[in-house]
Amino acid sequence: MNPKLFLHLSGFGSFVDKELLPYVSQVKARRQNPCPNRIDICQPAFSFKNVLPLTHDAKEFEREVSKQNISGNLDAPEAGLDAIMQAAVCKNEIKWGDVTRILVYTSDDTFHMAGDGRLGGVFRPHNGQCHLNVNGSYDGRAYDYPSVGHVSRVLQDNNIQLIFAVTEDIYPAYKALSALIPQSVVGVLKNDSSNVVDLISEAYGNLSSTLVLEQEGAPKELDVSYWSTCKGNQADIEWKEKGECQGIKHEKITFKVRLNASACLKKPQTFRIKMQGINEEVKITVNTECHCECGAPEAASKHCNGSGTLSCGVCSCNEGYLGQHCECVQQSDADSITSMLASCRPDNTSQVCSGHGACVCGKCVCRDMLKGEFCQCDDNSCELHDGFLCNGKGNCQCGKCECVQNYTGSACECSPSQDKCMNDKGLCSGQGKCTCNRCQCKEGFTGEHCSAFINACTLLKDCVACHVEAGTPETNACAVRCLNASVSRLEGYHELHCTYEDTISYDVELGVNGTIVLRYADLPRSVDKTTLVIGISVSSIIFIGIIIIIIYRCLLELYDIREYQNFVKAQKQTEWKEVQNPLFQGATTTVYNPLHETEANEKEHSE
Missing domain, CATH: 2.10.25.10 (Laminin)
Incomplete structure (x- = not known):
């Protein structure tokens, strides 16, 4: 990386989204911790926060970045344009100096644009002013998201060059956005951000290698055009509306400016010519002389x-x-x-x-x-390489190098040697072509020798699908979809690196001769975890219920046995005594004989 990029001045800010529905949840618990998993800890959402203004202290920058926690919002887009706007216009808070200004924007999702704020009840257009509070935070609830054109104009007015470092799945969206913002580039950021240093270094190199000269405030009566001498003294064929040179490294660049007046100016007019991304400009004041006082005509002059x-x-x-x-x-x-x-x-x-x-x-x-019939050829306008025209390995003909000794390239810079393209798998591993002693890999391959897959699983997913449908690895119908790979099916069940429809696993690698080797097999059958959990839960409830019933029945049986034993014991301890109960009298029966009533009476008296 170019050390001037960060060791001079570095700062750090972060953004999420407007603290309104439907962007951010208003439930108190979710506001405090917006992470979808309650185990994780997230900081509350906010629109934009200037965490650390620009500073020379690299250690402080590292500490502040390491202390940051993630946050979250409800919808996918974020307040990225809000953050860019505040970072650009808040000069004192960010502490922008009179130096080259680079703004690095990193994100893994898309951005809200002007008009989206109406979903949250925000109708007022952004006024392009700084709204950071004393804590360095931007509320974002008073103004709508800024438009792309507004952001582009503010970045140009403040001479800020923008680098988008975004993940691969949202790269197309930011590529389209970059096309609308001058002096901006886009780079693909890995999911773990491991390539952020190389990405920023390469992006800054691309920015600094492009020079664009343009005018501002020119009156409509003036037509301003540019003629550029760019890389290798290669000049423009015709005058253009902008002076632009790309791929610049250490070459001397020359711009010529031509003014054509289509009408007389009523008074002197002043306009500016400036270079994009550089805080320097040239002011030009133009006055037209439309009425000349001529002397007497001179015949036979x-x-x-x-x-x-x-x-x-x-x-x-x-x-x-x-x-x-x-x-x-x-x-x-x-x-x-x-x-x-x-x-x-x-x-x-x-x-x-x-x-x-x-x-x-x-x-x-x-x-x-x-030279040429129309002065279209310049034999000194070919590209330079190592300080030599056409690398000293060719002849410059009408601005193009005609190379000799099997050298190739626009500046004959490419040696016919192929030693740097060779490895143990052959020339560029059989998956690329050697150009200028460097491998240009086929789609899906990367690395110095094209020996690594960008995404092996995706590359041959259609191949696996074709063979699964065919039912056999020995078929020629899938050769095109398989990139002529060597395909084999493994016996039994195997869990390999890639999976297809949760039934097939497969692995892809390069063979010794650079051919693609594909092996696939059936995945081990897995149990549906949801069904398993429900089954275990229901079985556990039934089992515990049965255990409780058995324990209850056993306790009840023991209680009955103990009560019966107590009854028997009480029976044995009871003593029965045979005595006459004074309260009980037996029944008395008296019989009369009327015929012997006298006798009976006598007996009664005698007694």
């Missing part, structure tokens, strides 16, 4: 080769002569200034002599080292 009259600096040629200085002899009535100029253009849309020469009597007179 030397300026007109004695064949015309000079008036106000312009030659009026005599009959039979043409040209700016009347230097051309008219051969026929069809000859005219227009026809001569047309013969100096390759087509009607291009400039006369490609803008690199003058049209003299219908032929181009080229400037400097340019």
